[in-house]
Amino acid sequence: MIAAILxxxxxxxxxxxxxxxSAIRFKVEGNPLAEKIDAILxxxxxxxxxxxxxxxxxEAIARGEAEINQCPPGGxxxxxxxxxxxxxxxxxxxxxxxxxxxxxxxxxxxxLCIGCTLCIQACPVDxxxxxxxxxxxxxxxxxxxxELCVAPCPVDCxxxxxxxxxxxxxxxxxxxxxxxxxx
Amino acid sequence: MSRKLFKFKGGVHLPEHKAESNARPIHxxxxxxxxxxxxxxxxxNPAKPVVEVxxxxxxxxxxxxxxxxxxxxxxxxxxGIVTAIGPAAVPHISGLPDLCITLSTDGRDExxxxxxxxxxxxxxADLRMKLRDMGIAGxxxxxxxxxxxxxxxxxxSCPTLIINGAECEPWITCDDMLMRNRAGxxxxxxxxxxxxxxxxxxxxxxxxxxxxxxxxxxxAAAALDFTVEVVAVPTIYPAGGAKQLIETLTGKQVPSGKxxxxxxxxxxxxxxxxxxxxxxxxxxPLISRLVxxxxxxxxxxxxxxxxxxxxxxxxxxxxxxxxSTGVLMGGPMMGMPMPDLEVPVVKATNCILVKSxxxxxxxxxxxxxIRCTRCADVCPAAxxxxxxxxxxxxxxxxxxxxxxLFDCIECGCCSYVCPSHIPLVxxxxxxxxxxxxxxxxxxxxxxxxERHEFREFxxxxxxxxxxxxxxxxxxxxxxxxxxxxxSEGAAVPSEADAKKALIAAALARAQAKKAEAAPKNTDxxxxxxxxxxxxxxxxxxxxxxxxxxxxxxEEKKP
Numbered sequence: 066m067i068a069a070i071l072x073x074x075x076x077x078x079x080x081x082x083x084x085x086x087s088a089i090r091f092k093v094e095g096n097p098l099a100e101k102i103d104a105i106l107x108x109x110x111x112x113x114x115x116x117x118x119x120x121x122x123x124e125a126i127a128r129g130e131a132e133i134n135q136c137p138p139g140g141x142x143x144x145x146x147x148x149x150x151x152x153x154x155x156x157x158x159x160x161x162x163x164x165x166x167x168x169x170x171x172x173x174x175x176x177l178c179i180g181c182t183l184c185i186q187a188c189p190v191d192x193x194x195x196x197x198x199x200x201x202x203x204x205x206x207x208x209x210x211x212e213l214c215v216a217p218c219p220v221d222c223x224x225x226x227x228x229x230x231x232x233x234x235x236x237x238x239x240x241x242x243x244x245x246x247x248x
Numbered sequence: 249m250s251r252k253l254f255k256f257k258g259g260v261h262l263p264e265h266k267a268e269s270n271a272r273p274i275h276x277x278x279x280x281x282x283x284x285x286x287x288x289x290x291x292x293n294p295a296k297p298v299v300e301v302x303x304x305x306x307x308x309x310x311x312x313x314x315x316x317x318x319x320x321x322x323x324x325x326x327x328g329i330v331t332a333i334g335p336a337a338v339p340h341i342s343g344l345p346d347l348c349i350t351l352s353t354d355g356r357d358e359x360x361x362x363x364x365x366x367x368x369x370x371x372x373a374d375l376r377m378k379l380r381d382m383g384i385a386g387x388x389x390x391x392x393x394x395x396x397x398x399x400x401x402x403x404x405s406c407p408t409l410i411i412n413g414a415e416c417e418p419w420i421t422c423d424d425m426l427m428r429n430r431a432g433x434x435x436x437x438x439x440x441x442x443x444x445x446x447x448x449x450x451x452x453x454x455x456x457x458x459x460x461x462x463x464x465x466x467x468a469a470a471a472l473d474f475t476v477e478v479v480a481v482p483t484i485y486p487a488g489g490a491k492q493l494i495e496t497l498t499g500k501q502v503p504s505g506k507x508x509x510x511x512x513x514x515x516x517x518x519x520x521x522x523x524x525x526x527x528x529x530x531x532x533p534l535i536s537r538l539v540x541x542x543x544x545x546x547x548x549x550x551x552x553x554x555x556x557x558x559x560x561x562x563x564x565x566x567x568x569x570x571x572s573t574g575v576l577m578g579g580p581m582m583g584m585p586m587p588d589l590e591v592p593v594v595k596a597t598n599c600i601l602v603k604s605x606x607x608x609x610x611x612x613x614x615x616x617x618i619r620c621t622r623c624a625d626v627c628p629a630a631x632x633x634x635x636x637x638x639x640x641x642x643x644x645x646x647x648x649x650x651x652x653l654f655d656c657i658e659c660g661c662c663s664y665v666c667p668s669h670i671p672l673v674x675x676x677x678x679x680x681x682x683x684x685x686x687x688x689x690x691x692x693x694x695x696x697x698e699r700h701e702f703r704e705f706x707x708x709x710x711x712x713x714x715x716x717x718x719x720x721x722x723x724x725x726x727x728x729x730x731x732x733x734x735s736e737g738a739a740v741p742s743e744a745d746a747k748k749a750l751i752a753a754a755l756a757r758a759q760a761k762k763a764e765a766a767p768k769n770t771d772x773x774x775x776x777x778x779x780x781x782x783x784x785x786x787x788x789x790x791x792x793x794x795x796x797x798x799x800x801x802e803e804k805k806p
Contacts (some may be wrong), residue, residue: 242670
C-alpha cells in the first residue's frame with residue numbers, strides 16, 4: 066500500500082518536473098495563430114479594418130475581438146482564407162470598412178508638391194522619398210496603395226493611379242468555353 | 249543506327265503537313281521599309297535601349313543592351329534611322345504593346361564593322377558575354393539566352409550535348425530546311441557549344457520523317473574532326489520537347505523541378521547552333537532567322553526574315569488568300585493567335601500559320617469532362633490532366649501544384665485527344681499565371697510587412713532616443729543648480745528647492761526672451777517718423793470709433 070502510494074507520488078513529481086521544465090524550455094513566443102492570420106492579410110497597412118495596421122488586426126482576430134470580414138484589400142478571397150484557417154463560416158465583406166478597389170499606387174504631382182513631409186509621416190511602409198521643402202516622390206515598387214497619404218496632403222497633389230496591365234503583369238484569363246447545350 | 253532508343257510516355261500521331269512548305273527553296277524576304285524591334289524578345293530582363301530617336305544605325309549595330317545575366321542584346325536588322333522608341337504592338341496573345349525600337353530602313357543594308365571571333369583563344373566567360381551581346385537566344389521557341397545555357401556552372405562540363413532537330417510540330421519546316429541546306433554551319437555552331445560545355449557525347453535528334461535533313465546532317469557530321477551522332481527518332485508529337493528528346497535518346501528522365509543540366513545534359517535547337525556559328529565565324533549578331541509561312545497561303549515556304557519585319561509582309565510574299573480565319577505564331581498545337589498582322593517577326597517566331605475554316609475547322613462546343621482519362625494516356629509529362637483541369641477550374645491551385653502542374657509543357661496533346669473538346673491547356677496556363685501572380689503578391693506583402701515593422705521599430709527608437717536626450721539634459725541642469733549654491737556656501741538645497749529654483753530659472757528665461765522679442769524698431773525714431781506714427785494711430789482710433797456707431801445712412805433708412 067505504502068509502496069504503491071510512493072510510486073504514484075514519485076511518478077507525479079517526476080512527470081511534473083518534466084512538464085514544468087518543458088513549459089519553460091519550449092515556451093512559444095507570441096501568438097502563433099496571429100502569425101498565421103498576419104500571413105494571410107495583404108499587408109497594405111491601410112487601417113481600414115479599424116486597427117493601426119495588419120498585425121494589430123491579426124492579433125485582434127486571434128483574440129476573437131474582430132470579425133474576419135473587415136479587410137477590403139484582402140477581398141472575399143481573403144475572408145475565405147481566414148475562414149478556412151479559423152474553421153468558421155466565411156461571411157460577406159463588411160461594407161462599413163470599405164469596398165475592394167482595383168490595385169493602385171499613389172502618384173505625387175511633383176509640380177504641386179510643396180515639400181511639407183506630411184505624406185512621408187503618414188506612409189506606413191516608408192515608400193515616399195523627400196525632405197522638408199524638397200519635392201517628394203513615391204517609390205512605386207514599395208507602395209501598397211493604402212491611400213493614407215492622400216488625406217494629409219494640404220495641396221491635394223497625391224492621386225491614386227490604378228496599376229495598368231502590361232506584358233510582364235499580364236495573366237491568362239479564366240477560359241470561357243461555350244458548352245454544348247444537352248437537352 | 250545501332251543506338252538504342254527509348255520511348256517516352258504518351259504522345260500523339262498528328263497529320264504532318266510538312267510537305268506543303270518544304271518543297272520550295274528558302275527565300276530571302278524583301279527588306280521592309282519599317283522594322284519594329286521589340287526589346288523583350290527573350291526570357292529574362294528586356295534589353296535596354298542604347299540609341300536615340302533620330303540616330304542613324306547600321307545593320308548589326310546593338311540598339312538594346314543586355315540588362316543583367318539572364319538577358320540578351322537586340323540589334324538593328326538593317327541600316328536606317330531610329331524613328332521611335334516606345335510601346336508598339338508585339339507578337340503576344342494579349343495584344344498589349346511593349347517597348348520597341350522602330351527603324352526606318354534606308355535600303356542600303358550597310359553592315360557595321362564586324363569580324364569573326366577566335367573562340368578557342370578566348371576565355372569562356374568572355375565568349376559567353378560576347379554571345380549575350382550578340383543577342384544569341386534559343387530559337388526553338390522558349391528564347392532562353394544561350395549564353396546562360398552555355399555555362400556549365402559548378403559541374404565545369406556537361407557530358408552530353410543534344411542538338412534538337414526533331415521539329416515535331418505539324419506544318420513547321422524551318423529547322424528541316426535549315427538542316428538540309430546549312431548542315432555545315434549548324435555543326436560549326438555545335439563545335440562552339442562543345443568547346444564551351446566540354447561535352448564528350450554529341451547527339452543530333454531528328455524525326456525520321458525528315459530523311460533529307462538526316463542525310464545532309466550525316467554527311468556534314470562525317471567531315472568533322474569530332475564525333476557527332478545523328479540519330480533518327482520516331483515521329484511522334486512531342487518528340488521535340490527537350491525532356492522528351494532526352495528520354496528518347498538517352499533513356500534518362502529529367503526529375504520534376506530540375507534542369508536537364510542537373511543530369512549532365514544540355515539541349516539546343518539547330519537554329520540556335522546556326523545562329524551561334526554566324527556569330528562566331530562571321531561576327532554577325534542574331535538579326536535574322538528562318539520562318540515557315542504556311543497554311544492558307546498560295547505558296548507555303550520558308551523565308552529568311554530580318555527580325556522586326558511585319559508579319560503581313562511575309563504573308564503577302566507567300567500569297568495571301570481570301571477566307572483566312574486568323575494567324576498563329578508557331579504551330580497548330582502550341583502556337584499563339586496573333587492579335588494583328590502588323591506585329592513583327594521576333595527571335596521566337598518559327599512559323600506563321602494562316603488558318604482557314606477548311607484547314608482548321610472551328611472546334612465543336614465543349615462538353616463536360618467525362619473522366620475518360622484519354623488525356624492522361626497521351627500526356628508526355630506523365631501527369632493527370634483530368635485532375636489538373638478539375639483543380640484549375642475550381643481555383644484550387646494548391647492541389648494543382650501538388651499534382652505537378654509546373655511539369656506541364658503545354659504541348660496540347662490532352663486538348664487534342666479530349667472527346668469533350670475542352671481547351672485543357674488554357675486552364676493550365678490560367679492556373680500557372682494565377683499561381684505566379686499570387687507568388688508575386690506574396691512577395692510584395694512580405695516586403696510591405698518588413699518595411700512596416702521597420703518603420704514601427706524606427707519610430708519607437710526615435711521616441712526613446714528623444715526621451716533619453718531630454719532626461720540627460722535635465723540631469724545636467726539639476727547638477728548645475730545643485731553645484732551653484734554649494735559654491736556660495738549655502739546649505740545643501742532639498743529636492744523641492746531644486747525644483748523651485750528650476751522653475752524660477754525657467755521663468756526668468758521666458759521673461760528675458762519676451763523682452764528680447766519686443767519690437768525694436770520703435771525706439772529712437774526721428775521726429776518725422778514719430779509724427780507719422782501718431783497720425784496713423786489717430787486715424788485708426790477714429791475708424792474704430794466710427795465702426796462702433798451705426799452709419800448715418802442706415803439710421804435714416806427705417
